[in-house]
Amino acid sequence: MSWENFILQGFSQLPLVIQIAIVISLLAIVTTAMVFISILIMRGVRAYKGRRNSRFIQQADSLVLEQVIMNEGLQDDKGFEFLPSKAFHVLPLEKKWVRRLLVERIMEYRKNFSGSVSNKLRQLYIALRLQNDAQRNINSLWWNKKVSAISELFSMEVGGMEDEIFPLLHHRNRYVRGISRCYFVKMSEDQPFEFLSDIRNPLVTWEQFELFNIIVQRKDMKLPLFSRWMNADCHPSVISFCFKLAVYFQQYETIPAIMRYIDSDNEALQVDAINSLGKLVAEEAEPAMVAIYPAANLAVKVEILKALGRIGSGKYLAFLEDVFETSGEFLLRKHSAKSIVNHEALSKKELLELESHSDAGSLVFLHHAMNPLIKY
DSSP states (O other), X not given: OOHHHHHHHHHHTSOHHHHHHHHHHHHHHHHHHXXXXXXXXXXXXXXXXXXXXXXXXXXXXXXXXXXXXXXGGXXXXXXXXXXXXXXXXXXOTTSHHHHHHHHHHHHHHHHHOOHHHHHHHHHHHXXXXXXXXXXHHTTOSSHHHHHHHHHHHHHXXXXXXXXXXXXXGGOXXXXXXXXXXXXXXXXXXXXXXXXXXXXXXXXXXXXXXXXXXXXHXXXXXXXXXXXXXXXXXXOHHHHHHXXXXXXXXXXXXXXXXXXXTTTOSOHHHHXXXXXXXXXXXXXXXXXXXXXXXXXXXXHHHHHHHHHHHHHOOSTTHHHHHHHHHHOOOHHHHHHHHHHHHHTGGGGHHHHHHHHHHOOHHHHHHHHHHXXXXXXX
């Protein structure tokens, strides 16, 4: 009898519970061994890639420094044909991982330089056709590859991909949608804001912040009237975003459209609209704001008081005094006092009268509001 048969025969004669325990133990041992082997292989691969990448990163850094950053002959604005792109062909750019490393190094340098150097790095990126991988990855089935690809094209300011990226404005993944919108606003020459009409999900705060910064930094863009998106067909977050843009770009023509939201059922829109009207110094909006004040909730009342102070027409100083003297709410007294002070020369008489007959608690509010270091 061979030893294999002996073991099998002995195993078969054991109780079932013991057999199960032995099988489980063997599986645990094999699994543990496989895990350790996998870890060793992964560490070996990581170490190999680290040494390999380190060598090419040093080579790429040397080329970028010598041929672009430290090359005095490139300090004027010459075209692609004058870039020493041939020098970079000493790198095995036919290998995808080498191209990836070079792209990462160029992007890293571009973050740290501006002006002519930044422009030359972008030109080098295009001259070496390093954008081709990103352009292919736009059609990847994996959302993270799409995001990475569009982010790269966005960072390197590679235009001409609007047709491919347009369908991604409605992608089910919000990160793909977000970076696609950023790309469109930055790179589209004809219709950078068209996507605003089609937004059906909330434009969250971080998206608004990113888009706002891109719009503000772009100097070659012809701005539309943002009142175009201040209607019931657009998502409330889009309307709110357009309020902010109208204020920043001082689009006084949008005031009538913003005034429609003074008595909106959406409290957030109502607050944003009143805030925007105050910053646009919309004197014509004062009567409507004062009219809704008695029935408004606290957040809206506070914004109305702030807006009256920013507009500073003087027509509603008596209203502000009344709020200051009769309200028992801390925030209303604080902001009414500040708005009275903000009328400056127009409110000197009223301030003297208030100081003369106010009690100690009221004087604290007034002196706080008069402090020029305190902003709101």
